[in-house]
Every structure is written in C-alpha cells, then in structure tokens.
Amino acid sequence: VSVSGSRRYLALCGGVGGAKLAQGLAQVLAPEELTIAVNVGDDFTHLGLPICPDLDTVLYTLAGLAHAEQGWGRGDESWAVHAELGRLGGPDWFALGDRDIALHLRRRQLLDEGLSLSAVMRELAARLGVAHAIVPISDAPVRTCVVTDVGRLAFQDYFVARRAEPVVRAVEFDGAAQAELAPGVQAALADPDLAGVILCPSNPYLSIAPMLAVPGLRPALTACEVPVIAVSPIVGGQAIKGPAAKIMRELGVEPQANVIAELYRDFVDRVLVDTRDAALVAKDARCLVAPTVMRTAADRQVLAAACLSLIEQLSGCAPPGP
Amino acid sequence: VSVSGSRRYLALCGGVGGAKLAQGLAQVLAPEELTIAVNVGDDFTHLGLPICPDLDTVLYTLAGLAHAEQGWGRGDESWAVHAELGRLGGPDWFALGDRDIALHLRRRQLLDEGLSLSAVMRELAARLGVAHAIVPISDAPVRTCVVTDVGRLAFQDYFVARRAEPVVRAVEFDGAAQAELAPGVQAALADPDLAGVILCPSNPYLSIAPMLAVPGLRPALTACEVPVIAVSPIVGGQAIKGPAAKIMRELGVEPQANVIAELYRDFVDRVLVDTRDAALVAKDARCLVAPTVMRTAADRQVLAAACLSLIEQLSGCAPPGP
Numbered sequence: 001v002s003v004s005g006s007r008r009y010l011a012l013c014g015g016v017g018g019a020k021l022a023q024g025l026a027q028v029l030a031p032e033e034l035t036i037a038v039n040v041g042d043d044f045t046h047l048g049l050p051i052c053p054d055l056d057t058v059l060y061t062l063a064g065l066a067h068a069e070q071g072w073g074r075g076d077e078s079w080a081v082h083a084e085l086g087r088l089g090g091p092d093w094f095a096l097g098d099r100d101i102a103l104h105l106r107r108r109q110l111l112d113e114g115l116s117l118s119a120v121m122r123e124l125a126a127r128l129g130v131a132h133a134i135v136p137i138s139d140a141p142v143r144t145c146v147v148t149d150v151g152r153l154a155f156q157d158y159f160v161a162r163r164a165e166p167v168v169r170a171v172e173f174d175g176a177a178q179a180e181l182a183p184g185v186q187a188a189l190a191d192p193d194l195a196g197v198i199l200c201p202s203n204p205y206l207s208i209a210p211m212l213a214v215p216g217l218r219p220a221l222t223a224c225e226v227p228v229i230a231v232s233p234i235v236g237g238q239a240i241k242g243p244a245a246k247i248m249r250e251l252g253v254e255p256q257a258n259v260i261a262e263l264y265r266d267f268v269d270r271v272l273v274d275t276r277d278a279a280l281v282a283k284d285a286r287c288l289v290a291p292t293v294m295r296t297a298a299d300r301q302v303l304a305a306a307c308l309s310l311i312e313q314l315s316g317c318a319p320p321g322p
Numbered sequence: 323v324s325v326s327g328s329r330r331y332l333a334l335c336g337g338v339g340g341a342k343l344a345q346g347l348a349q350v351l352a353p354e355e356l357t358i359a360v361n362v363g364d365d366f367t368h369l370g371l372p373i374c375p376d377l378d379t380v381l382y383t384l385a386g387l388a389h390a391e392q393g394w395g396r397g398d399e400s401w402a403v404h405a406e407l408g409r410l411g412g413p414d415w416f417a418l419g420d421r422d423i424a425l426h427l428r429r430r431q432l433l434d435e436g437l438s439l440s441a442v443m444r445e446l447a448a449r450l451g452v453a454h455a456i457v458p459i460s461d462a463p464v465r466t467c468v469v470t471d472v473g474r475l476a477f478q479d480y481f482v483a484r485r486a487e488p489v490v491r492a493v494e495f496d497g498a499a500q501a502e503l504a505p506g507v508q509a510a511l512a513d514p515d516l517a518g519v520i521l522c523p524s525n526p527y528l529s530i531a532p533m534l535a536v537p538g539l540r541p542a543l544t545a546c547e548v549p550v551i552a553v554s555p556i557v558g559g560q561a562i563k564g565p566a567a568k569i570m571r572e573l574g575v576e577p578q579a580n581v582i583a584e585l586y587r588d589f590v591d592r593v594l595v596d597t598r599d600a601a602l603v604a605k606d607a608r609c610l611v612a613p614t615v616m617r618t619a620a621d622r623q624v625l626a627a628a629c630l631s632l633i634e635q636l637s638g639c640a641p642p643g644p
Contacts, residue, residue, distance in 0.1 A: 048370055048430040078402045084424030088449045090431065098420050101427075102406030108370040109412065127410045 007033065007195035009308070010188040012137075014039045014207020015054045016071045016241055017233055017294075018200035019061035021307070024300030025198070026062055028308065031131040035188035039202070040117070040136045041144035041173060041210030044156050046094055047085075049104035050111060054207065055121055055136055056103065063128040071241060073097050093161045118182045135184035137211040143174040144210050155206070164243040168250045171205050176213035181220075189220045196311030197221060199230035201292060203244040204263050205251075221267035227314035228268050229307060231292050232257035235274040240293060261286040269314055272306065329355065329517035331630070332510040334459075336361045336529020337376045338393045338563055339555055339616075340522035341383035343629070346622030347520070348384055350630065353453040357510035361524070362439070362458045363466035363495060363532030366478050368416055369407075371426035372433060376529065377443055377458055378425065385450040393563060395419050415483045440504045457506035459533040465496040466532050477528070486565040490572045493527050498535035503542075511542045518633030519543060521552035523614060525566040526585050527573075543589035549636035550590050551629060553614050554579035557596040562615060580606040591636055594628065 009029060013022050013036060022036045042053045053072060060066040060074055067075045077097035086092050096104070103124060110120045116139040125134050144155040148166030158166060181189075188194065202208055212218045221228050234257045239245045245255035253259055257273035258280045264271075273280055274292040281287045290306040291299065331351060335344050335358060344358045364375045375394060382388040382396055389397045399419035408414050418426070425446060432442040438461040447456050466477040470488035480488060503511070510516065524530055534540045543550050556579045561567040567577035575581055579595035580602045586593075595602055596614040603609045612628040613621065 047427040048434060049427075078400070078420075080400045080402060080420035081424045081427070084421040085428055088424060088428040088446060090424070090428045098400075098402035099406040101423065102403045102410060102412070105369045105371075105403070105423075106407055106410040106412045112370060124410060 006193045008188070008191050008193045009034050009196055009198060009311070010185075010194065011036045011198045011200055012202075012208060012211055013037070013054070013058065013200035014202030015042070015057045018054070018202035018207065019058045019066070020294040020300050021198070021200040021231060021303055022058055023061050023297075024294070024302070024304030025307070026132045027301050028304050029132075031133070035133045035135055035184060037135050037137050037182075037185045037188070037211065039207045039211050040138060041142050041206065042155050042159070043141065044143070044154065046096070046156075047090070048108070049096070049101065050107050051094075051096075051104060052107070052117070052121075052136070055117075055134060056100070058134050059121070059125055059128060059130060062125075062130045062132060062134065065128065074099055094156065116182075118184055133184055135182050135188075137182060137185060137217070138176075138179040138214050139182050140175060140179040142176045142179050142210050142214060144206060145172045145174055146170075146206075147172060159206075159243075164246065168205070168243075168247045171209060171247075173210045173213040176210065177215065179214045181214055181216050185217070189217075189224075194224075194226055195315065196226050196308075197224060197228040198307050198311075199228070199264065199268065201231040201233035201240070203233060203239070203242055203247075204260060205244065205247050206242075208264075218267065224267065227270070227311045228264075229270045229272065229310055229314070230260050230264055230268050231272045231290075231303065231307065232260045232274070232277070232287075234259065235293060236276050256280065258284040258287050270310060272303075272310065328515045330510070330513050330515045331356050331518055331520060331633070332507070332516065333358045333520045333522055334524075334530060334533055335359070335376070335380065335522035336524030337364070337379045340376070340524035340529065341380045341388070342616040342622050343520070343522040343553060343625055344380055345383050345619075346616070346624070346626030347629070348454045349623050350626050351454075353455070357455045357457055357506060359457050359459050359504075359507045359510070359533065361529045361533050362460060363464050363528065364477050364481070365463065365465070366476065368418070368478075369412070370430070371418070371423065372429050373416075373418075373426060374429070374439070374458070377439075377456060378422070380456050381443070381447055381450060381452060384447075384452045384454060384456065387450065396421055416478065438504075440506055455506055457504050457510075459504060459507060459539070460498075460501040460536050461504050462497060462501040464498045464501050464532050464536060466528060467494045467496055468492075468528075469494060481528075481565075486568065490527070490569045493531060493569075495532045495535040498532065499537065501536045503536055503538050507539070511539075511546075516546075516548055517637065518548050518630075519546060519550040520629050520633070521550070521586065521590065523553040523555035523562070525555060525561070525564055525569075526582060527566065527569050528564075530586075540589065546589065549592070549633045550586075551592045551594065551632055551636070552582050552586055552590050553594045553612075553625065553629065554582045554596070554599070554609075556581065557615060558598050578602065580609050583608040592632060594625075594632065 146158040147170040248255040257277040272290040468480040469492040570577040579599040583593040594612040
C-alpha cells in the first residue's frame with residue numbers, strides 16, 4: 001500500500017448528486033490526484049448542438065457556475081435565445097440558457113475541428129478555470145434508451161419531455177458495445193498510483209449503468225486491487241433527486257440503500273449509506289454509515305473526506321465477503 | 323400589357339441597400355404582388371450555424387427588427403452568447419447576437435428536418451409577421467469567393483475578417499454552376515402577370531453577380547418581355563455603403579452610376595441614378611433620375627413608387643437601345 005503523496009483516485013459520476021461529491025473530492029485532492037469519469041448516456045443533439053448534460057453539470061459545479069437549486073444549467077444565466085426560439089416556432093421542451101448555448105456552440109466547433117470529446121472537455125474546463133480532469137467515460141457516443149410501457153424512448157424524451165413518468169421495463173445503451181473507455185479513464189485505471197475508485201451517488205440505472213456498459217470498465221473494477229466504494233443515492237427509501245427509487249420499484253427492486261451493494265456486488269467493496277439508514281448496516285456487512293446528503297458546500301467536502309478515509313482503511317485489507 | 327390589379331413584380335436584392343428598397347416595395351405592394359429574390363453568396367456556416375446575411379437582413383428589415391445604423395443584425399439584441407463564447411476561446415471575428423442565434427438555430431433545425439432554404443425562410447418570415455415572399459435565389463449553396471492580392475478568400479473572410487481591405491482581382495461563385503433558381507424565383511419569372519423586374523441598389527459584384535451566376539437567371543432577364551430596371555448603388559462616385567466603388571476601381575472601372583447600365587447592358591432597360599448624378603443622364607440615355615438615397619422610411623416608399631412608375635411608363639414601349 002502506497003503511503004506517499006502520489007495516491008490517485010478515480011470517481012465515476014452522473015449528474016447533480018455525483019457532481020456534488022466530485023466537487024467535494026476536487027476540494028480535498030490536487031488536480032493530479034483525481035480523475036472524474038462522467039456518464040455520456042444522457043448526451044444528445046438538440047438544435048444541432050451537442051448537449052452533454054452530465055459532463056456540463058460536473059463542469060459547471062466544479063467551476064462554481066452551477067445553478068444552486070435547479071439541478072441543471074448555470075446560476076448566472078439569461079434566456080434571450082430560448083425566448084426567441086419560442087417565437088420562431090422552435091421546440092420549448094428542452095430549455096438552454098444563453099451562456100450554456102455558448103458552451104455547446106464552442107463544443108460543436110471544437111468537435112468539428114476534429115478534437116475528441118475528452119480534448120474538448122479539457123479545453124472548456126481550462127477556460128472555466130477547472131484544473132481537475134473531467135473525462136467522458138467514452139469519446140464515442142453511448143446513448144441511453146429507456147424501454148417503457150409507452151415504448152422505447154430516447155433518454156431525454158423519457159427524462160425531460162415525459163418527466164420520467166413512463167414505467168421503466170429495461171434500460172439499454174445504444175453504441176456502448178462499440179465504444180471504448182476514453183484514454184483518460186484507461187490511464188486512471190492502469191495508474192500504479194491508483195488508490196481507490198469512488199462511485200458517486202448517481203442513479204445506478206441511468207448514470208452508472210451506461211458507464212458500466214462500456215466494454216472494459218466492469219472487468220477492470222472487478223479485477224481492481226484497490227478499494228472500490230460507492231455512495232448510495234438512495235436515502236430513507238427515496239432518491240435524493242431524480243427517478244432512481246421509482247425505477248427500482250418499477251423493476252421489482254425494493255428501493256433501499258443497500259440495493260446499491262447488490263447491484264455492484266461483483267466489484268464494490270463497501271457502500272456508504274446515510275446516517276438515517278444506519279439500521280441497514282446490521283443487515284448488510286458491506287454497508288457503512290456516513291452523512292451522504294450534501295446540502296452545503298461543507299457537506300460535500302465532509303463526504304469526500306469520508307470516502308477517502310474509508311478507502312484508506314480498506315487499503316491493504318482483504319476484500320470483504322458479501 | 324395588363325392593366326388589371328394582378329400586376330406582379332420581382333425584386334433582386336442583396337443586403338442593406340437592397341433590403342431598404344425591398345421594404346419600400348413591400349409597403350406599396352400586396353404580398354401576392356411581390357417576390358423578393360435574395361443573394362445567398364454571402365451565406366456560410368459559422369459555429370455549425372447556417373448564416374444567411376442577406377436573407378436575414380431583408381427579413382429583419384421587413385419585420386421592422388433590423389438595427390437602424392449597423393447594417394446587419396437586429397436592433398433589439400443582446401450579446402450573452404457572444405460574450406461567453408469569447409470567454410470559452412471561441413472566434414470573435416463574426417459577432418452574432420442572442421436573438422439572431424435563435425434564428426440560425428431554428429434554421430439549422432428546419433434544414434435538418436429536410437426543408438429547403440426557401441421553405442425555411444417562409445416559416446421564419448411567417449413567424450416574424452412578414453407576409454411578402456423572401457426567396458433565396460437558389461436553394462443549393464452558392465458561395466462567393468474573392469480572388470485578391472492576398473489570395474482567394476471566402477466571402478466572409480474577405481468582407482468581415484479582413485474588412486474588404488484586400489485588392490480584388492476577380493469574384494467567383496462556387497456552386498453556382500450546379501445550382502438552380504429556387505422554385506419561387508422560377509415561378510415569378512414565368513408568371514404571366516409579371517409586370518417588371520427591379521434590381522435593387524446592391525453591390526453589382528458581391529450581391530447581384532452571384533445571383534446572375536445561377537444558370538437561367540441572366541437568360542430569363544434578357545428574354546424578359548416586361549421592363550427590367552435597376553437602381554444604382556453608386557451615388558456621386560461612391561457606394562452608399564460597402565466596397566462597391568472600391569472594387570470598381572480595383573477592377574479598372576470608373577465608379578459612376580451609369581456603370582450599372584453597362585454591367586447589366588444585356589437585360590436592363592433603365593437605371594435610376596440619384597438626383598446628384600443628374601448630369602449622367604445627358605451622357606447615357608439608359609439613365610433616369612430619382613432620389614435613390616434612402617435615409618428615412620418615407621424615402622424607401624418614394625423610391626419604390628418611382629420604380630413602379632418607371633416600369634409602368636416602360637410597359638408596352640419598345641426597349642430602348644443603348
């Protein structure tokens with residue numbers, strides 16, 4: 001077990017909840033100590049613009065630009081383009097702010113110049129003053145499709161246009177089989193200084209599963225010799241945000257925090273569940289308690305420190321049985 | 323000669339000067355009486371957006387949205403996207419306002435849905451309350467390239483990025499030979515009620531020539547049995563706006579209003595020159611005097627009426643010799 005200063009971490013995350021923990025980790029780790037791998041399953045093209053909701057939520061959060069309550073977009077935003085698009089008969093089901101559109105236009109331009117999505121995110125992050133690596137799980141497209149009682153829906157149709165109301169029967173990831181892990185993710189997994197992997201509190205079906213669908217990630221995590229931990233996005237039988245608990249019920253799974261340990265049983269060593277789920281710890285030896293609900297900036301840093309501390313404790317220990 | 327109420331007119335125009343006369347014509351003619359065919363040689367793709375400067379200048383002018391002095395874009399405009407693009411390292415040589423970007427995004431979407439540029443402009447015009455037909459000269463791309471002392475330049479590189487400073491040796495129209503006149507232009511030319519054609523005061527090399535380069539237009543104008551008139555964009559040896567006079571000098575042509583009659587000699591019947599060029603009338607029988615400088619809204623309508631009056635006078639008369 002390395003005890004030098006060169007301990008490095010890989011975080012896997014989706015949107016809002018994941019982004020909060022990623023920000024906490026970025027506050028306690030130096031840029032070279034952290035790789036944040038982000039879901040691209042929500043990505044789509046809208047009005048010709050390449051939209052990457054999770055990557056941008058992480059970017060805006062780390063840049064201090066994210067909207068405090070909304071769960072998407074920026075705080076310092078204006079809506080002139082969206083209003084005029086409405087006047088011109090454009091679609092109004094997916095709202096893009098003016099500054100957000102600037103980012104998508106710049107991404108379009110850089111992609112058209114031949115840059116990979118990874119390289120584009122590096123450039124955008126640098127411009128917004130973010131030094132930590134925000135890496136798409138894959139440079140090739142992975143598109144989450146939700147099989148529901150009203151048909152097979154593209155992710156944003158399910159999630160935004162239909163407000164996650166249809167009943168989910170399965171979730172599929174178009175393009176995942178042909179994709180490969182982005183170079184930055186591969187490098188993080190292969191890094192001899194890798195000290196641990198953290199699955200942020202993101203939707204297991206819509207945020208983490210599309211990443212695990214990219215060939216190589218699940219085997220790498222299973223084979224991983226360093227601790228792999230997860231933070232449960234389920235607290236008190238509910239998702240903090242989004243439809244994770246609803247989807248669990250629709251798939252016949254009881255939404256409890258320790259379900260996460262079961263979903264990731266082939267590779268996860270420990271799951272942090274919230275203090276209000278402390279009773280679960282007695283039932284499931286894989287679960288440990290931490291304050292996982294991040295309301296303030298300080299909460300994010302506290303949870304990040306708890307993750308690193310747990311990895312530290314687990315390092316060098318034999319992996320626990322189920 | 324038809325003397326019924328079903329006299330129809332075709333106007334050919336480029337940007338600002340042309341748009342002003344087009345607006346004057348739209349004020350004195352009903353929507354079904356006027357087709358405004360517009361240059362597409364300035365069109366280009368910027369940040370993935372399809373930009374049509376002349377079509378949009380005409381559209382914004384007829385919608386009452388054009389910037390009063392600037393010569394491009396809208397009066398009621400904001401710049402949040404442009405400012406943020408600058409922060410993100412985007413190009414700043416071509417400024418697009420927020421509402422203007424909305425129009426380009428909507429155009430991108432409609433083109434991606436398979437609509438022709440003509441159909442897109444119909445939809446956008448309807449949304450902005452413009453009832454008169456604003457028709458691109460061609461639905462297929464025609465791209466003006468300027469051969470200069472510093473090389474062959476794409477139009478916007480010459481015109482905006484290099485502020486029309488390079489010395490022009492020739493002007494070429496990529497794609498023109500493969501293009502065809504848009505259905506609305508063909509219909510206007512073939513309309514039995516066509517009463518006259520008006521070439522608006524637009525740059526002959528950069529606005530009118532790219533239209534004449536589309537196969538069929540020049541022969542149709544030459545064969546036209548109704549009057550074809552032009553309004554000179556050169557007044558007192560200078561262009562009212564833009565580099566027309568500069569280009570004439572660079573091509574060895576003295577910039578005088580009657581040069582227009584010479585450039586269009588195979589099809590134009592009369593050229594309206596400004597009152598301050600009255601002396602030219604004695605030298606060139608094709609020239610007639612009218613107040614062509616449009617400073618106020620009333621000026622536009624007066625010049626439009628002068629054009630229609632001239633066409634009325636010429637109707638049924640033998641075309642004049644040179």
